[in-house]
Amino acid sequence: MKIKKILNNNAALALDDKGNEIVYTGCGLCFQKKIGDEIDEGKIEKTFVMEKPNEQFKQLVSEMPYEQIQVADEIIKYAGDMLNKRLCNNIYITLTDHLGYAIERAKTGTVLRNKLLWEIKNFYKTEYSIGCHALDMIKEKLGVTLPDDEAGFFALHIVNAELDGNMHHTLETSEVISDIVSIVKYTFNTALDENTLSYERFITHLKYFLQRAEKREYYPADNVDMFNMMIKKFPEAYKCAIRIKSYMESKFPEEITDEEMLYLVVHISRITDRK
Incomplete structure (x- = not known):
């Protein structure tokens, strides 16, 4: 060669x-x-x-210190192993570039606050843990200590690479998930246990629910009898799902199907079960 x-x-x-x-x-x-x-x-x-x-990538490689590129590559490889999936190649540009600027900010004492840090910690727990591990790697290999806010930014780059989308979409997804969780809390006037498996499943469901909304590919209505049974069995969860439906249709043009409503009712009933 x-x-x-x-x-x-x-x-x-x-x-x-x-x-x-x-x-x-x-x-x-x-x-x-x-x-x-x-x-x-x-x-x-x-x-x-x-x-x-x-x-852009060639310029990045030519300008950044080699040891920073090495660390970025190790972070990306670690993320792929932890998630057991191949990440979008664009992460080699976005995360590496972000690392370079994060180190520059640290050297000048500038802290960039992450306004979505709470959402990232709660909605993307695995990705956030990878971001925290990235901070440890950066401190160990580059001798630079970065704030927790940066762990959240690294997590967003990883989420973005998982979804093969763009950062604006990833940020919007985090905000919409936060709004939906708030609707559930408001409807039931209760806090949700974020450490339960049911909550984790609900957040995962919402991520893919929003992907389907973005693509206008909602599940078709196939379980009419099941849907009718569930709304009778869990009327409060259905009431909450109606509110989510109204909110979602103000954000996305496609009408939510009864099949999607069925899944929302099931998840909402699980995370609000007081037994």
Whole structure:
């Protein structure tokens, strides 16, 4: 593999047999190298294949300190292992870039407050725990201590990569989930036990519920008899689901189906069960 462009002393750009751009990184990978030289495969530590040219990523790799790129890569790998899923490749840009600016802020004593930290802690517990682990890695490997707010920001980048969406959508999703939980609390005039499995399932259901709303792909109404039975058995949960329906239809144009209402009633009845 021959070097097409030297990004810095630790990163090189090359082309594979299909013409895809590949960014190789490794400590001293391009030391005393020039364009057209063969890449020393023994020094390659990470390979990034880009089906479409991405100038932003190449610029990021060329400008950021190599050790920061290494740590960002370790955080992303840890996140993928913890979630047992492949994350959207865009996270290599967004999270790495965020890490660089977070370190710059820390060095100048600037703290960026995360206004959604409570929502992130409660609605994306796994991702937040990954964010906290990321702070430990950054402190250990880079000697920089970041505030808890940054754990929340890292968690949002991970959630965004899970959903393969954009950060605006991820932030909006967090706000909508918070509003729906507030509707449940208001309807039943009670606090919810956030440490129960039922609550965790409800939050997970809401995440995918919002994805379906965004795509206008609500579940079709297939369980009419079950739906009628559940609204009679759990009238308060159904009353709450009606309020959620009204709220959702003010946000998204598609009318919520009875099938979606059925699932809402089931989850609401579980998390508000006082027995």
